[in-house]
Amino acid sequence: MKRKFLSSMLAAALLYVGSFSAGAMGVEEVSVPNKQLPALQQSPAGEYATVLEMQVKSGMESVMTVKTDMYDRLVMRFSNTLLMDTQTGTPVSETDIAAGDKVFVYYADYVMETEPPQTDAAAVLVNLEDGHAPARLLTAEAIQHPAEEDGSVTILTDNGELLLTVQKDTDIRPLGTKNIASADDIHMGTRFFAWYDQVALSEPGQAVATRIVIPAQQGSRFAIVVEGDMVLPLDGRVEQGILMVPVRTAAEALGYTVVWNGENESISLKKGERETLLVLGKDQYAADIRMGVAMALGAAPYEVDGVSWAPAEFFSLLGESVTLRAGELHLGIVRNNQLPAPN
Numbered sequence: 001m002k003r004k005f006l007s008s009m010l011a012a013a014l015l016y017v018g019s020f021s022a023g024a025m026g027v028e029e030v031s032v033p034n035k036q037l038p039a040l041q042q043s044p045a046g047e048y049a050t051v052l053e054m055q056v057k058s059g060m061e062s063v064m065t066v067k068t069d070m071y072d073r074l075v076m077r078f079s080n081t082l083l084m085d086t087q088t089g090t091p092v093s094e095t096d097i098a099a100g101d102k103v104f105v106y107y108a109d110y111v112m113e114t115e116p117p118q119t120d121a122a123a124v125l126v127n128l129e130d131g132h133a134p135a136r137l138l139t140a141e142a143i144q145h146p147a148e149e150d151g152s153v154t155i156l157t158d159n160g161e162l163l164l165t166v167q168k169d170t171d172i173r174p175l176g177t178k179n180i181a182s183a184d185d186i187h188m189g190t191r192f193f194a195w196y197d198q199v200a201l202s203e204p205g206q207a208v209a210t211r212i213v214i215p216a217q218q219g220s221r222f223a224i225v226v227e228g229d230m231v232l233p234l235d236g237r238v239e240q241g242i243l244m245v246p247v248r249t250a251a252e253a254l255g256y257t258v259v260w261n262g263e264n265e266s267i268s269l270k271k272g273e274r275e276t277l278l279v280l281g282k283d284q285y286a287a288d289i290r291m292g293v294a295m296a297l298g299a300a301p302y303e304v305d306g307v308s309w310a311p312a313e314f315f316s317l318l319g320e321s322v323t324l325r326a327g328e329l330h331l332g333i334v335r336n337n338q339l340p341a342p343n
Contacts, residue, residue: 019090035223040189040238040327043140043159044106049074051101055260056094064097064121073116076107076194082123083214084175084193086134089213091176092126101126104134124195135193135213138164140186140329141324143313153183156204157194159325163206164194185214187298188313188324189243217241223328236312236329242299243312243329247278254320254332267301267308269318276318278310285310287317 049066052073056062062078083092086104097103106123125134142156151168166172166183174181175193186192190216196207217240224232224245232253236245248258252271259268267278277289278301284294297311312329316322323330 024110037219037237040222041108041122042140042141042222042324043325044108044137046106046134046137048106048128049103049105051097051099053099053101054094054097064124065116066103068105071117074107074111075116076105076121076124077118078121080218081121082137082175084125084135084213084215085127086125087127087129087137088177089173089193089195089211094108097124097126102128104128106137121326135195135211138162138192138194139324140188140190142316142322143186143188151183153186155186158204160323161204162199163204164196165206165208167208170209170212172212172214175213181212181214183212184242185298186212187242187311188316188322189238190241191215191217214241215249215342222324223327224250225330226250227332228330234307237309239299242297243324244299244309245312245315245329247301247308247310249307250315250331254315271318274318278308278314280308285314285317287319 047068047070049068051064051066053065054062055064058267061289064076064078066074066076068074077095083094083097084090085092104125105121106125108120108122109121112118123137128134130265136158138155138157140155140157141160144154144156146152146154153166155164155166156162157164166186172181172183172185192212194209195211196209198207200206217238220238221235222238222243224234224236224317226232230253232249234246234249236243238244247267251258254271256269256271259270261265261268265280267280269276269278273289274288276286278285280301280303283296283300284299285297288295295317297313299311301308301310305307312322312331315331320332321330
């Protein structure tokens with residue numbers, strides 16, 4: 001089915017918020033326009049490689065040339081590239097990589113067909129261990145907390161092909177800092193490294209993580225598709241590893257009535273018998289205002305240039321289908337291999 005692009009005036013789709021600014025409320029303002037952000041690389045390609053040449057350039061992008069099963073020579077540019085020891089889960093530097101090293105590389109899903117071909121390296125893993133697979137670089141596509149609240153979470157990832165359980169005692173750490181990390185730091189859109197042993201032959205596959213390493217998160221943008229064929233005029237964006245969407249644009253496309261209340265800086269969303277409320281600056285979300293139970297999603301709603309933003313997971317709380325596939329966020333249509341929305 002050919003996708004429909006919203007062609008109505010963009011101003012009608014924005015949530016006008018009057019005379020206050022995000023900075024005045026103490027909410028961090030995002031100054032980088034969406035069009036300047038790179039596209040979300042949800043599932044970068046990964047394969048074993050042999051380093052042919054490593055050029056470390058001070059003040060410039062370093063370049064690594066490798067040989068893989070697919071390419072005799074593949075030039076990989078380093079730009080925000082993650083470098084990690086796959087056995088210890090600790091960072092390494094570019095100077096630790098030399099010609100002849102066996103590495104595992106993750107790279108962008110585009111390769112420039114130059115001579116030799118070129119691409120951008122997303123991550124390079126060194127110190128490979130015989131008999132053990134390297135860490136997987138994944139993106140959280142949906143998060144589910146079990147009803148019994150045993151401290152574990154289930155993550156849908158790998159384009160809907162893997163359900164990864166992170167248990168309460170799983171080793172979770174940030175990459176290259178001394179901060180404390182936990183499963184609560186993983187949200188829809190968070191990029192992470194995962195180690196696991198066996199994958200159950202189910203649909204989707206299932207595995208239990210033995211270790212999780214969360215690197216610094218990069219800002220990026222993604223298209224938002226509603227009901228399978230309507231592409232919204234505003235892209236969403238990944239901020240600190242959380243998928244953020246324009247509230248009014250997304251909600252109205254899903255059939256909600258959206259009302260702004262300037263007195264308490266809140267946004268009311270109503271659809272049928274369901275009504276909920278977002279308050280700018282407060283990381284509190286509920287499926288219905290009558291429930292009285294709110295949960296944090298890792299980021300508070302905020303406003304920039306007349307547009308209010310909130311985590312995409314919020315719409316999952318409302319019972320909407322929310323699916324991240326191939327770098328696009330799909331709202332409002334049931335797709336295969338999706339975690340069920342909360343009741």
